Amino acid sequence: MSTPRTRVAVIGAGAVGTVVAAAAHDAGHDVVLCARRRPPRLVVERADGIRELGVPVLVDPGEATEADWVLLATKAQDVPGAAAWFDGLIGPDTTVVVLQNGVDHADRVRPLLPAGTALLPALVYVAAEMLEPGHVLHRQGARLTVPGHPDTAPAEHRSGFTAPPQAEVPPAAVPVRPARAEPGPRFAALLAGSSLEVEQVADFRTAAWRKLLTNVAANPITSLTLQRMSVIQHDPSVRALTRALLQEAVGVGARDGARLTAEDVDRTLEIYDGFAPGDGTSMLYDRLAGRATEHELITGAVVRLGDARDVPVPLNRAVLALMRGVNHK
Template sequence: MKVAVMGAGAVGCYFAGMLARVGHQVALVGRPQHVEAFNTRGLRLETKAFDETIAVKASTDAAIAADAELVLFCVKSPDTETAGAQLAPHLAPDTLVLSLQNGTDNAERLRTVMAQPVAAAVVYVATEMAGPGHVKHHGRGELVIEPAAGSRDAADALVAAGVPTEISDNVRGELWLKLILNCAYNALSAIAQLPYGKLVEGPGIPEVIAQLVTECKAVAAAEGVTLADDVDSAVRKIVQTMPGQFSSTAQDLARGKPSEIDHLNGFIVARAQAHGLSAPANLTVHALVKLIESKAQ
């Protein structure tokens, strides 16, 4: 199978590397410093089980995705429509585009600019780009995929590559569960620049996390969402399975890059207001992350 990654950062490179190491052709669309490393040295995939360098093709141009049978769409949420419009002309009509993005509405937004089948995917993985062309895996690595044309073939290929993958009829509930987990940890990890395990040791932090989650659950209920799992146990599981992980928001702020906070806690604040609810904890952490972001501009 030919697989393309649009937005070849830590998440996309991990799953692409897992597919490439079992023989699938992989083409990566990413930033220049990573593209140069991919093309000259290959993709270095470092996990606790192995450390391998895998041959891939890469470009800053979405045209390299031509003829792909599967696209892992991994750009930041604010760039969804722009990147989707750049990608669409290069794909066959039946190419499946999997949105491996944070937030709940990226697949819907992609469908407004692409005629290809689009499926949302919920991602649970702890990764980072440890250097140009070098993805480091810290833990987990599961995907939950929305039913769509091509979803079964994609899931089978991922499972065969060592990526636990399931197809769910309640991907909306899965996406909202992931959103709540991101809202619980991402902003706090970013503000403190601490990994999850250290973060929850801070005085008062478990109570703040509990308040963030309570507000999110109230908004989810107002939206008519059936959450896919027990939220409180899922919140605890993050610390148990990813204690050393810094949130993607923390990694963005550390590098002086814009984050996706508007699509995480900011989204909860906006939806709460739409339903006449208040979300003061989410409002506070969203405002603080935006303030930190403004210092880098």
């Protein structure tokens, strides 16, 4: 008798959602992409070529059926709208993975889920750009970080933004669905054999803050200047502002319980320098496309938690005001 295939629903047909849907498909699962609008086709472009993705796209939440896994890949500010999909997709055995920026994944999503739903926060180290509807350029990065047991890896400060695999990974055999266990190991098993690595860390709070550092300066600076990473790498005045924004965020994160030190500032700047000068950020891409940006979940998180922990953050507060200004309608 054949083993039932695992049903995976990805909510959000943006750059990250499309890359993750491709990975789940390559891992041998039945994948459906849930979106506001149906693109003409789904294409993932990498250095080795362009690949069309044969995954069905739903645009009506009424068409959704229960999935084993729901991978929430919308921008954080779009979660309330994405919740329309939850009733149809989530059953008693569904696990929801929140693939978003920020340090409060569970707090903002759990109130919208049915009671008792298994929820797994995930940090996304995937640099991808939506070139046009349905056409994603996967520039680099192939790692998702999730909470693990105390004996799993510590939260190392590494970028995760290495080049994606240059060859398509053949579908892996789908294992028998395991009994209800910790979601981190099950999620790693779900994507085994795909182009994405699932890393489990014991200190997820520190990992989440280190991921926030990779966003908190580069994202708003590129968005406000409408420049790519070269502006941070080569303009001395912008470089100084970048360092100062990171220093404020490290102070807040350390007070919030993350194991951050001054070395995290230098390590984050090294990550920024590892990008190609022409690389951008998700907030830059959103602004260029006329979409709302995630400033409230990135810079806003630093400001709110700084206020709550009595840590002064004047520069991040100023940047937040500017980001609110450019998003004002």
